[in-house]
Amino acid sequence: MCKIGIPRGMFFYDYFPLWKEFFQELGIEIIVSSKTNKEILNLGISSCVDEACLPVKIFHGHVEYLKDKVDYIFIPRIMSIDRMEYCCPKVLGLPDMIRYSIGKLPPIIDTQINLRKSNNKYKKSIYDTGKLLGKDFWEIKKAYKKAEKSYERYIYLLNKGVVPIEAIKIYDKVFKDINYSSEHNELTIMVVGHSYSIYDEYLNMNLISKLMSNNIKVITPEMINKEKINRYSNKLPKRMFWTHGKRIVGSAFSLIEEQKIDGIIYLSSFGCGMDSVLVDLVERKAIKAEIPFTLLTLDEQTGEAGVNTRIEAFIDMMKWRNRDENNISAFR
Amino acid sequence: MKNFYMGIDVGSVSTNIVILDEENNIVWKKYLRTQGKPIDILKEGLKEVRKELGDIDIKGVGTTGSGRQLAGLILGADVVKNEITCHAVSALDFMPDIKTIIEIGGQDSKIIIIRDGIVVDFAMNTVCAAGTGSFLDRQAFRLGVGIEQFGKLALKSDNPVRIAGRCAVFAESDMIHKQQLGHNQEDIIWGLCQALVRNYLNNVGKGKEILGPIAFQGGVAANEGIKRAFEDTLKQEVFIPKDFDVMGAVGVGLLAKAEVKRKKTTSFKGLNISNIDYKVRGMECNDCANLCEVIEIQEGNNILARYGDKCGKWTNSIKDSSKLA
Structure with missing residues (x-):
């Protein structure tokens, strides 16, 4: 049986349930690289071009990790996933970047997804991918139907308030209708940023788990439904043409305007071009609404002191504010 | 005997120690260079407290700064707080x-x-x-x-x-x-x-x-x-402020005082810990690909703390008397 490697990086947390089900349904074994660790980080940094952002470097590390273990590596060329929108240039060129940076690679399956003009080409991309693996039309169609179902379950969980790092573990298990929003938490914080930074727990030093262990409810952009994201991002004077940018701005704007959060932590990778615009848009909106905002810029540092100080001070500040509103002495 | 409170700010460049009295006055302060040796400098600072003030009755201790966790462990601090909160608390006290x-x-x-x-x-x-x-x-x-x-x-x-x-x-x-x-x-x-x-x-x-x-x-x-x-x-x-260089330490001293007033006891181990020998060992755990840098602190012959591992294997096995490499 042939083995396909899926690197645990970049769009992994957006689409893994879809990819996994599709390939498995076609009778192909899936190998996912292990969670990011020091070894993967080091491999990535030594093979990737220096100017790239940390998530791209880490992705290189995941490919290095997989390359001797599999027959194919799946790195789709995701150019556009919505009409008149684009992804980050580094995502567009990812398969090429990998091909020229890493030697002795197994063949890369670089299915092109380009829905900028229409959805028509999407089906063709799916069939081409299946055909490459020697499957016939009906097999592919059936596999994709199943994959869609499992992806829908994942999205359903996210919209129900399950954080993606949890949802990705449980989406394919039998589950009752969990209602996460009923849990009582003292504070609600939005963790915003690109999915490949906020869900990679090594890169961000367990930011989401740290907040959750402080009895804080965490909301991320992926947990806001698409309709709302479109509605709120349309409030910008100019249309946001980056899909992830639109998701970040739309979800943050909706939570700010609906007053559903006590604070926003923006997690950005050093050198991210998109973030140079997005951070400012979100920050200005938050300041106007008097919602605490803080920016964490991460690169390959692994000393946690700096990040911990900022998180701790941020939580302190929100608690201090809340206590003050409840007329309890602010000092203690 | 008068009551005193101690605030310590272990920063990247300096380690500051202040002693506050019951009225929040700064009785004594010391600005030391950390020089990358936080434990030694901390012990040296405590020795100076003893030398200059004698065996005073310290009712509560707080630590802040990037070395706050380490200092808090060694001293048995009542409060371990980030610098931002501490600076705010002391500035509000000043003005x-x-x-x-x-x-x-x-x-x-x-x-x-x-x-x-x-x-x-x-x-x-x-x-x-x-x-x-x-x-x-x-x-x-x-x-x-x-x-x-x-x-x-x-x-x-x-x-x-x-x-x-x-x-x-x-x-x-x-x-x-x-x-x-x-x-x-x-x-x-x-x-x-x-x-x-x-x-x-x-x-x-x-x-x-x-x-x-x-x-x-x-x-x-x-x-x-x-x-x-x-x-x-x-x-x-x-x-x-007159004591601009130790404001973080003042802030955490004030917080320690408030905390001790609330819980009515201190966990401070006493000034004589400056005589105890502390050893720090580090090792790279090779059990998985994370290759965590694990730190172990020994107080005399006891293991005081271990940290740095992502899985918690070393942190949790502290009672196990086997020492690291």
């Missing part, structure tokens, strides 16, 4: 109607915005240490000027040289070029102070509403040149 705190330390710079006595916003420098104390230290050394004279020299200049302030590397090369062109030292130093302030306001202070009264604290507040550059740019007076 209750304070609205903005500028704090520039060894490796961090912060701005804290306070309205009606509570912190409403803060920011810390993001990635680069340009414009912090250690940068100034280094440039002073390079120019062959003692850091103590740095500020005074800046005040002598009335013709600043423009120096790029956004990045420490660019600032340094810009400064060298200006030196080669023959600009005099005072003008370069004054230019450097202005560059630091410009960088601070554009990076850390970006988008913040800086209203007076403004307090300026942290080690860099000793530099009159920086104070003047802030006042020129912000067009208002900047207040420097």
Whole structure:
């Protein structure tokens, strides 16, 4: 049986349930690289071009990790996933970047997804991918139907308030209708940023788990439904043409305007071009609404002191504010 | 016997110790250079407390700064708090109607915005240490000027040289070029102070509403040149607390006092821990690909703490008497 490697990086947390089900349904074994660790980080940094952002470097590390273990590596060329929108240039060129940076690679399956003009080409991309693996039309169609179902379950969980790092573990298990929003938490914080930074727990030093262990409810952009994201991002004077940018701005704007959060932590990778615009848009909106905002810029540092100080001070500040509103002495 | 409270700020450049009395007065303070040896300096500091004040009755202890966890473990601190909260607490004690705190330390710079006595916003420098104390230290050394004279020299200049302030590397090369062109030292130093302030306001202070009264604290507040550059740019007076260099320690001392009043007992291990031998060992755990850097602290023959592992295997096996490598 042939083995396909899926690197645990970049769009992994957006689409893994879809990819996994599709390939498995076609009778192909899936190998996912292990969670990011020091070894993967080091491999990535030594093979990737220096100017790239940390998530791209880490992705290189995941490919290095997989390359001797599999027959194919799946790195789709995701150019556009919505009409008149684009992804980050580094995502567009990812398969090429990998091909020229890493030697002795197994063949890369670089299915092109380009829905900028229409959805028509999407089906063709799916069939081409299946055909490459020697499957016939009906097999592919059936596999994709199943994959869609499992992806829908994942999205359903996210919209129900399950954080993606949890949802990705449980989406394919039998589950009752969990209602996460009923849990009582003292504070609600939005963790915003690109999915490949906020869900990679090594890169961000367990930011989401740290907040959750402080009895804080965490909301991320992926947990806001698409309709709302479109509605709120349309409030910008100019249309946001980056899909992830639109998701970040739309979800943050909706939570700010609906007053559903006590604070926003923006997690950005050093050198991210998109973030140079997005951070400012979100920050200005938050300041106007008097919602605490803080920016964490991460690169390959692994000393946690700096990040911990900022998180701790941020939580302190929100608690201090809340206590003050409840007329309890602010000092203690 | 009088009651005293101790606040300790273990920072990247300095370790500060203050002793407060029941009325929040600073009875004693000490500013020590950390020099990358936090445990030794901490013990040295405690020895000095004993030498100069005798065996006083310390009712509560708090630690802050980037070494706060380590110091807290060794001392048995009642409160371990981040620097931002501590600076806010002490600045409010210094001036209750304070609205903005500028704090520039060894490796961090912060701005804290306070309205009606509570912190409403803060920011810390993001990635680069340009414009912090250690940068100034280094440039002073390079120019062959003692850091103590740095500020005074800046005040002598009335013709600043423009120096790029956004990045420490660019600032340094810009400064060298200006030196080669023959600009005099005072003008370069004054230019450097202005560059630091410009960088601070554009990076850390970006988008913040800086209203007076403004307090300026942290080690860099000793530099009159920086104070003047802030006042020129912000067009208002900047207040420097008398104990500007130990404000973090004062803040955590105040918090420790409040905490002890609440729980009515202290977990402080006593001043005589300066006689105990502490050993720190580190190792790289090779059990999985994370290759965690595990740290173990030994107090005498006991293992006081282990940390640094992501899975918790070493942290949790502390009772197990087997020591690391």
